[in-house]
Amino acid sequence: MRWKTEKNSGWGRVHWxxxxxxxxxRASTLEDVIRATPSPAVGMRRSYGDTPLNDGGxxxxxxxxxxxxxxxxETGVLEVEGGCQIGELARIFAPRGWLPAVMPGTxxxxxxxxxxxxxxGKNHHGIGTFGQxxxxxxxxxxxxxxxxxxxxxxxxxxxxxxxxxxxxIILSAKLKMIPCKGxxxxxxxxxxxxxxxxIGLLDDSTATYTVGWIDATARGENLGRGILEEGETGSGLMxxxxxxxxxxxxxxxxxxxxxxxxxxxxxxYGRVPARGRTSVKPxxxxxxPLDKIHDWNRLYGKRGFHQFQCVVPxxxxxxxxxxxxxxxxxxxxSPLAVLKRMGPGRGGYMSFPMEGYTLAVDFPNRAQAALLIxxxxxxxxxxxxxxxxxxxxxxxxARVKAMYPEHAEWVAxxxxxxxxESFTTDIIRRLDLRSTK
Amino acid sequence: xxxxWIILGATSSMSRAFARAxxxxxxxxxxxxxxxxxxxxxxxxxxxxGARWAEAIRFDARKPDTFPAIITRAGxxxxxxxxxxxxxxxxxxxxxxxxxxxxxxxxxDSFTGPAEFLQILAPMMEERGGGTVVGVGSVAGDRGxxxxxxxxxxxxxxxxxLSGLRNRLNRSGGHVVTVKPGFVDTAMTWGxxxxxxxxxxxxVSTDILKAVRKKRNVLYTPFFWRYIMLIIRSIxxxxxxxxxx
Numbered sequence: 051m052r053w054k055t056e057k058n059s060g061w062g063r064v065h066w067x068x069x070x071x072x073x074x075x076r077a078s079t080l081e082d083v084i085r086a087t088p089s090p091a092v093g094m095r096r097s098y099g100d101t102p103l104n105d106g107g108x109x110x111x112x113x114x115x116x117x118x119x120x121x122x123x124e125t126g127v128l129e130v131e132g133g134c135q136i137g138e139l140a141r142i143f144a145p146r147g148w149l150p151a152v153m154p155g156t157x158x159x160x161x162x163x164x165x166x167x168x169x170x171g172k173n174h175h176g177i178g179t180f181g182q183x184x185x186x187x188x189x190x191x192x193x194x195x196x197x198x199x200x201x202x203x204x205x206x207x208x209x210x211x212x213x214x215x216x217x218x219i220i221l222s223a224k225l226k227m228i229p230c231k232g233x234x235x236x237x238x239x240x241x242x243x244x245x246x247x248x249i250g251l252l253d254d255s256t257a258t259y260t261v262g263w264i265d266a267t268a269r270g271e272n273l274g275r276g277i278l279e280e281g282e283t284g285s286g287l288m289x290x291x292x293x294x295x296x297x298x299x300x301x302x303x304x305x306x307x308x309x310x311x312x313x314x315x316x317x318x319y320g321r322v323p324a325r326g327r328t329s330v331k332p333x334x335x336x337x338x339p340l341d342k343i344h345d346w347n348r349l350y351g352k353r354g355f356h357q358f359q360c361v362v363p364x365x366x367x368x369x370x371x372x373x374x375x376x377x378x379x380x381x382x383x384s385p386l387a388v389l390k391r392m393g394p395g396r397g398g399y400m401s402f403p404m405e406g407y408t409l410a411v412d413f414p415n416r417a418q419a420a421l422l423i424x425x426x427x428x429x430x431x432x433x434x435x436x437x438x439x440x441x442x443x444x445x446x447x448a449r450v451k452a453m454y455p456e457h458a459e460w461v462a463x464x465x466x467x468x469x470x471e472s473f474t475t476d477i478i479r480r481l482d483l484r485s486t487k
Numbered sequence: 488x489x490x491x492w493i494i495l496g497a498t499s500s501m502s503r504a505f506a507r508a509x510x511x512x513x514x515x516x517x518x519x520x521x522x523x524x525x526x527x528x529x530x531x532x533x534x535x536x537g538a539r540w541a542e543a544i545r546f547d548a549r550k551p552d553t554f555p556a557i558i559t560r561a562g563x564x565x566x567x568x569x570x571x572x573x574x575x576x577x578x579x580x581x582x583x584x585x586x587x588x589x590x591x592x593x594x595x596d597s598f599t600g601p602a603e604f605l606q607i608l609a610p611m612m613e614e615r616g617g618g619t620v621v622g623v624g625s626v627a628g629d630r631g632x633x634x635x636x637x638x639x640x641x642x643x644x645x646x647x648x649l650s651g652l653r654n655r656l657n658r659s660g661g662h663v664v665t666v667k668p669g670f671v672d673t674a675m676t677w678g679x680x681x682x683x684x685x686x687x688x689x690x691v692s693t694d695i696l697k698a699v700r701k702k703r704n705v706l707y708t709p710f711f712w713r714y715i716m717l718i719i720r721s722i723x724x725x726x727x728x729x730x731x732x
Contacts, residue, residue: 075673118532119528
């Protein structure tokens with residue numbers, strides 16, 4: 051296998067790494083590579099920070115290990131190679147009445163990436179995380195090939211789900227899909243005039259899929275205003291999907307300056323009538339709204355951007371309100387801001403979710419943004435909340451470890467699986483995550 | 488009408504993309520190659536994507552005794568029998584310089600093996616009065632260059648063979664598409680210096696299917712390679728021999 055030298059970044063394009071990359075296309079090649087040069091796996095590099103990076107080291111690009119290995123039309127059990135992309139699975143199986151149980155905000159995410167970050171979707175409140183729908187998986191570690199499941203090597207399974215690739219390479223996984231009515235979505239959009247109204251709508255929602263867009267620039271009586279989207283799958287006819295566009299180059303930094311974002315957000319909020327509306331959308335447009343614009347991360351210019359995502363317990367809405375105030379007053383927010391209610395479901399020791407509310411906001415990479423995010427992290431910690439490692443690029447190890455109560459269990463299991471530390475990546479080193487100190 | 492595709496060299500990423508695309512139309516695929524374990528995985532993939540059926544079968548371009556079983560298996564199906572040839576091997580020119588014996592194998596993999604296979608298949612296609620052969624060559628076959636002229640020569644031979652086969656099958660309603668991809672992002676080109684304008688295997692596969700539908704004779708993919716190669720072919724030999732393109 052030839053190794054290619056590449057300079058790669060996470061999706062936020064703040065952290066970069068120069069690495070030697072192998073990209074096997076067959077299981078036999080992958081097994082040879084992992085035996086000779088055990089190294090961490092990467093997928094489509096859709097995590098924002100440095101989880102998919104190994105500066106100065108080797109990585110195995112799993113994007114070509116992407117075959118469907120089996121599908122049972124009766125039970126919806128699907129076996130796939132780790133590099134399969136979620137959007138591809140939705141495209142193939144939704145018309146046949148099945149959907150991956152959990153779909154993250156981009157369809158480009160791979161199945162193994164969804165496991166390694168134990169991602170959640172717009173239905174987390176009802177169904178939990180991705181890892182909770184994994185029946186079993188095959189992991190490779192040196193010359194060892196192991197099948198693990200919630201009942202077989204249960205601890206290793208819990209360390210692999212949300213394990214950031216530290217227990218080995220996820221070669222394949224068996225997933226339980228959920229039935230759907232078809233490949234279109236009935237979507238209801240409603241305005242929430244302020245923070246309290248928003249929390250009220252989220253608490254009262256009975257929809258299967260919900261997501262809230264929040265205007266992170268609105269202040270005063272408009273603080274926390276936004277749009278709640280609720281969706282159910284349906285069947286019907288849709289016009290042919292629009293062709294994807296791409297952002298050809300880095301945007302200049304004023305593209306997301308304060309007045310532009312304020313204007314955009316006001317327009318975006320105003321496009322939904324005050325009484326709300328219901329429409330029919332293709333499934334991918336509802337689940338992966340930004341995938342239509344390839345390389346949209348270039349909109350933040352060559353300096354890149356941070357995404358801050360936290361979850362706080364249900365009784366901490368006041369802390370959340372304070373965070374929104376801090377963000378609105380900073381004038382640094384971008385249009386991409388999301389508020390959602392989460393259920394208690396989590397599949398691994400290091401899974402992000404807890405029952406409560408999650409807030410995600412993008413900020414262009416500036417010195418003030420780092421200070422602001424530091425402040426928000428502190429507020430999260432004080433509220434008993436948690437930061438999402440798939441998004442993080444700035445936190446400190448001490449803070450993160452304090453937020454994850456099962457961190458020690460994870461460390462112990464990972465130490466057993468990978469004593470030579472072959473699978474460490476940049477985030478593991480930045481946060482010193484494999485030590486309990 | 489039901490169609491069956493014999494895919495020779497079914498372990499490459501280009502052939503995988505092609506097999507998936509025809510599977511999603513509901514065609515049957517017979518995946519032929521050497522790595523049975525890998526092809527069984529691809530067959531499962533094709534099956535899940537909607538192929539009428541998908542099977543893996545052993546094929547070795549250097550072992551003609553593997554050919555008849557493939558043709559017999561495909562012949563059991565009704566309707567049109569198509570073949571898509573993705574085989575070929577490209578040892579580094581330095582390896583060939585060190586061991587000229589490698590030339591034979593390269594020519595067998597890239598030209599004479601698949602040609603012999605198609606020669607056995609042709610009567611069945613004629614009998615059924617149609618069908619398509621997709622022969623994947625390379626822009627490297629358009630002119631001999633210092634970097635890979637043995638591979639280029641083999642692909643040039645294959646292209647000439649395909650031209651003749653097209654002439655023959657045309658009489659019975661069959662069609663032959665010669666495909667000349669430029670640089671494609673595959674395991675073969677991964678990490679090689681000097682690649683530019685690299686196309687994805689999916690893009691190449693989409694172009695091939697379009698060419699099949701429109702009964703194009705020679706397809707350069709992506710399209711601009713037609714013009715790049717036009718220029719390269721028009722350089723007079725006295726000048727070309729001094730270049731290292």
